[in-house]
Amino acid sequence: MSELLEITNLSICFNQGQNAVDFLSLSLQQGETLALVGESGSGKSVTALSILRLLDERHASYPSGEIRYRGEDLLEAPEKRLRQVRGREISMIFQEPMTSLNPLHSVEKQISETLELHKGMRGPQARKRCLELLQLVGIENPENRLGAYPHQLSGGQKQRVMIAMALANEPTLLIADEPTTALDVTVQKQVLELLRDLQQKLGMAILLITHDLTIVRRYASRVAVMERGKLVEEQETAALFASPNHPYSRKLLDAEPPEAPLVQAKHDKPLLKVSNLDVRFTTHKGLFGKVKAYFHAVKRVSFKLSRGQTLGIVGESGSGKTTIGHALLKLTASTGSIELDGQELAGLDQNAFRPWRRRVQIVFQDPFGSLSPRMSVAEIVREGLEIHDTENREQHEQKVITALLDVGLDPEARHRYPHEFSGGQRQRIAIARALVLQPDLMILDEPTSALDRTVQKQVIELLRDIQARYGLSYIFISHDLAVVRALSHQLLVLRQGEIVEYGDAGEIFRAPAEQYTQELLEAAFFYQQKDATITTTI
Amino acid sequence: MKTLTPIQKRRLRNFRNNRRGFWSLWLFLAIFGLTLVAELISNDKPLVISYQDTLYFPVVENVPEETFGGFLPTEADYRDPFIADEILANGWMLWPPIRFSYDTINYDLDVPSPAPPSTENWLGTDDQGRDVAARVIYGFRISVLFGLTLTIASCIVGVIVGAIQGFYGGKIDLVGQRFIEIWSGLPVLYLLIILSGIVQPNFWWLLGIMLMFSWMGLVDVVRAEFLRARNFEYVKAARALGLNNRKIMFRHILPNAMVATLTFLPFILTGAITALTSLDFLGFGLPSGSPSLGELIAQGKANLHAPWLGISAFISLSLMLTLLVFVGEAVRDAFDPRKNG
Numbered sequence: 100m101s102e103l104l105e106i107t108n109l110s111i112c113f114n115q116g117q118n119a120v121d122f123l124s125l126s127l128q129q130g131e132t133l134a135l136v137g138e139s140g141s142g143k144s145v146t147a148l149s150i151l152r153l154l155d156e157r158h159a160s161y162p163s164g165e166i167r168y169r170g171e172d173l174l175e176a177p178e179k180r181l182r183q184v185r186g187r188e189i190s191m192i193f194q195e196p197m198t199s200l201n202p203l204h205s206v207e208k209q210i211s212e213t214l215e216l217h218k219g220m221r222g223p224q225a226r227k228r229c230l231e232l233l234q235l236v237g238i239e240n241p242e243n244r245l246g247a248y249p250h251q252l253s254g255g256q257k258q259r260v261m262i263a264m265a266l267a268n269e270p271t272l273l274i275a276d277e278p279t280t281a282l283d284v285t286v287q288k289q290v291l292e293l294l295r296d297l298q299q300k301l302g303m304a305i306l307l308i309t310h311d312l313t314i315v316r317r318y319a320s321r322v323a324v325m326e327r328g329k330l331v332e333e334q335e336t337a338a339l340f341a342s343p344n345h346p347y348s349r350k351l352l353d354a355e356p357p358e359a360p361l362v363q364a365k366h367d368k369p370l371l372k373v374s375n376l377d378v379r380f381t382t383h384k385g386l387f388g389k390v391k392a393y394f395h396a397v398k399r400v401s402f403k404l405s406r407g408q409t410l411g412i413v414g415e416s417g418s419g420k421t422t423i424g425h426a427l428l429k430l431t432a433s434t435g436s437i438e439l440d441g442q443e444l445a446g447l448d449q450n451a452f453r454p455w456r457r458r459v460q461i462v463f464q465d466p467f468g469s470l471s472p473r474m475s476v477a478e479i480v481r482e483g484l485e486i487h488d489t490e491n492r493e494q495h496e497q498k499v500i501t502a503l504l505d506v507g508l509d510p511e512a513r514h515r516y517p518h519e520f521s522g523g524q525r526q527r528i529a530i531a532r533a534l535v536l537q538p539d540l541m542i543l544d545e546p547t548s549a550l551d552r553t554v555q556k557q558v559i560e561l562l563r564d565i566q567a568r569y570g571l572s573y574i575f576i577s578h579d580l581a582v583v584r585a586l587s588h589q590l591l592v593l594r595q596g597e598i599v600e601y602g603d604a605g606e607i608f609r610a611p612a613e614q615y616t617q618e619l620l621e622a623a624f625f626y627q628q629k630d631a632t633i634t635t636t637i
Numbered sequence: 638m639k640t641l642t643p644i645q646k647r648r649l650r651n652f653r654n655n656r657r658g659f660w661s662l663w664l665f666l667a668i669f670g671l672t673l674v675a676e677l678i679s680n681d682k683p684l685v686i687s688y689q690d691t692l693y694f695p696v697v698e699n700v701p702e703e704t705f706g707g708f709l710p711t712e713a714d715y716r717d718p719f720i721a722d723e724i725l726a727n728g729w730m731l732w733p734p735i736r737f738s739y740d741t742i743n744y745d746l747d748v749p750s751p752a753p754p755s756t757e758n759w760l761g762t763d764d765q766g767r768d769v770a771a772r773v774i775y776g777f778r779i780s781v782l783f784g785l786t787l788t789i790a791s792c793i794v795g796v797i798v799g800a801i802q803g804f805y806g807g808k809i810d811l812v813g814q815r816f817i818e819i820w821s822g823l824p825v826l827y828l829l830i831i832l833s834g835i836v837q838p839n840f841w842w843l844l845g846i847m848l849m850f851s852w853m854g855l856v857d858v859v860r861a862e863f864l865r866a867r868n869f870e871y872v873k874a875a876r877a878l879g880l881n882n883r884k885i886m887f888r889h890i891l892p893n894a895m896v897a898t899l900t901f902l903p904f905i906l907t908g909a910i911t912a913l914t915s916l917d918f919l920g921f922g923l924p925s926g927s928p929s930l931g932e933l934i935a936q937g938k939a940n941l942h943a944p945w946l947g948i949s950a951f952i953s954l955s956l957m958l959t960l961l962v963f964v965g966e967a968v969r970d971a972f973d974p975r976k977n978g
Contacts, residue, residue: 430873459877468870469871471888486879532874536878
């Protein structure tokens with residue numbers, strides 16, 4: 100069988116440091132899908148970029164190996180030849196649709212640029228081809244979308260435009276670098292299905308790069324697992340899922356979060372009672388400050404939360420779930436009633452609310468952005484104590500140590516700075532910062548979305564553990580239903596600021612009443628359900 | 638004990654890698670350090686006198702003329718041949734390298750002033766018979782001190798105003814920006830000329846008047862940094878912890894804005910020095926008689942037949958400004974995130 104792409108003994112290093120990729124060998128045949136799986140830092144994206152020689156060669160070098168595309172070594176090829184290959188024979192889709200489209204160019208201009216470059220198409224001919232491509236990637240009303248600019252498109256649409264650009268010249272190989280990581284679950288499913296349909300239609304090979312093993316199961320025929328720059332296992336998909344050989348592959352497979360929350364505590368003492376919470380953002384003001392137009396982010400949302408329980412809030416991006424969290428903390432102005440322990444908090448101003456902040460804490464999504472880079476871990480964790488606690492320095496220090504131990508960090512780590520820690524460890528620091536104040540309620544705003552699956556699982560287990568130990572209540576905000584299922588007792592499904600479904604989490608996961616919830620669940624868990632059908636198709 | 642974070646280490650390395658800027662900084666500091674003790678380098682009083690086995694230090698103490706056999710109870714004039722001979726007959730004197738202060742008039746010139754360079758007046762004298770070398774040294778000092786004070790003061794005001802505008806945004810920001818637009822439209826020089834008609838401007842007056850207009854330079858950058866950073870997650874986290882606004886601004890956001898501020902600093906300094914020099918040149922600056930490079934340039938212009946005036950002023954000014962610009966470039970390199978040294 101003809102090898103379309105053959106990588107042998109490829110090593111890549113940056114600035115003469117350690118090899119980021121170490122003697123990697125891979126091969127890809129015409130029309131097949133190979134998934135390259137690994138955690139962040141495993142060198143998978145670097146490998147993908149090196150195929151098209153897109154790495155900055157002032158810093159990157161290739162100590163060994165070759166990358167043969169149809170027998171031609173791309174590492175030796177001159178820049179001119181590479182430009183012919185790029186976009187015409189090998190195309191690439193990037194992870195972040197928000198930044199990979201030029202914000203100043205219309206959709207038509209972006210797509211026709213590559214057509215003009217490689218095929219010399221211009222004017223009406225190029226326009227016709229653009230329309231075809233937009234239809235192919237399933238964009239509705241392609242005629243109207245040609246003149247649209249990236250900011251007028253949703254995340255899913257942008258990714259579709261990216262795919263249309265990549266497919267413009269009917270490449271034989273498509274490299275998809277985490278094509279769905281930045282997208283909502285429902286959109287993720289659509290994009291992956293689209294890629295598979297297109298592959299069947301056009302007969303191209305796909306190199307699918309991802310950190311998420313679950314999506315691979317349905318879309319790849321073979322899986323290559325990378326760990327710290329080395330290829331540790333390569334197998335047929337079904338075989339890998341059935342019997343992973345390497346312990347690292349097994350660890351990745353086991354990273355699926357647990358199915359139900361740990362504590363089934365039945366405290367019926369309500370801690371938090373929210374009714375008719377309403378948040379509006381002004382988008383346009385009249386001459387005299389009269390609000391003329393606003394965006395209704397949260398519409399009359401009500402819910403209750405008992406002590407020691409978790410309320411999961413799920414929804415797609417833009418559904419207002421983060422806004423609810425911010426409104427509870429008065430980081431965003433809101434109307435409606437918020438009762439904590441029977442005390443009404445809604446009318447309080449910032450100063451009157453300050454003593455209450457101790458009892459309601461928040462953990463943010465981005466572990467890199469939520470810790471001040473210029474403060475040591477001890478300073479970060481201690482900061483809240485300095486405001487709310489009149490004890491002396493030594494007692495503070497003791498509390499910081501206890502909090503760090505609680506989140507599974509070495510107390511010696513408190514003298515170091517955030518950049519010295521990995522994403523998962525940083526998230527633990529952020530949890531310690533909230534925990535040190537001994538709050539009653541913790542708002543967890545997508546605390547695991549930015550983390551690798553295996554780390555995600557550790558953080559979830561840590562959160563479950565802390566909840567069991569201290570009887571904390573959580574509001575867990577996430578778009579990832581698998582994670583929400585692992586923690587939530589109650590579930591609130593949100594769509595465009597409105598409650599779609601609210602009730603016992605177990606029941607909703609078992610038998611969702613609303614169609615929207617069913618769609619969400621289907622998109623999130625279909626990889627597992629349809630396992631059997633795939634093995635037969637391969 | 639705080640150690641340098643890797644970012645700080647990289648910045649220091651980038652700064653050092655700009656050899657020109659690195660050496661400029663040392664050279665500038667050396668010259669500035671020397672001029673700070675200008676009284677020991679260039680003075681019309683000896684550093685040490687031994688008279689009848691007693692030691693005197695005229696630079697730091699006021700020794701009356703009577704001590705050395707004179708008639709007056711006022712401070713001795715050591716350049717007076719009578720006193721000098723009397724002291725040398727009964728002991729010795731240690732003079733600084735330049736035997737003139739900035740306001741010492743050399744009455745023993747063989748030629749009418751301005752006198753050309755000689756062994757006595759290394760850079761010649763100006764049109765009032767004062768030693769140019771001494772005036773350059775004192776002038777350099779006062780220029781840099783004025784520049785530094787003005788820079789620091791306008792940084793403090795600018796950062797505070799920018800921080801408040803950026804952090805609170807909304808109406809405060811709007812009103813502040815409009816005020817700055819109007820304020821920056823005022824003709825500074827014209828105001829200075831009017832004010833110098835009302836008061837006799839001294840160092841502090843000038844500083845105050847210039848400060849009224851120079852604080853705006855930094856407001857925009859600091860404001861932009863605060864606007865950006867107030868939505869950072871760690872700032873939100875700090876607010877969720879219950880920190881008050883002042884603490885959030887100083888502890889969490891200001892360090893971000895410091896990069897922009899520090900990068901601007903050397904250029905603000907050169908701007909301030911140039912402004913003082915040009916005011917002195919026009920005659921609206923420091924009171925007459927003060928050592929000033931601007932006044933030296935004006936003299937050079939008035940006495941084109943005495944090129945040593947213009948040349949000395951030109952060389953010292955351009956040396957100082959060039960060094961500062963080189964340092965500024967190195968600082969800019971140091972904070973450039975794209976540079977990896």
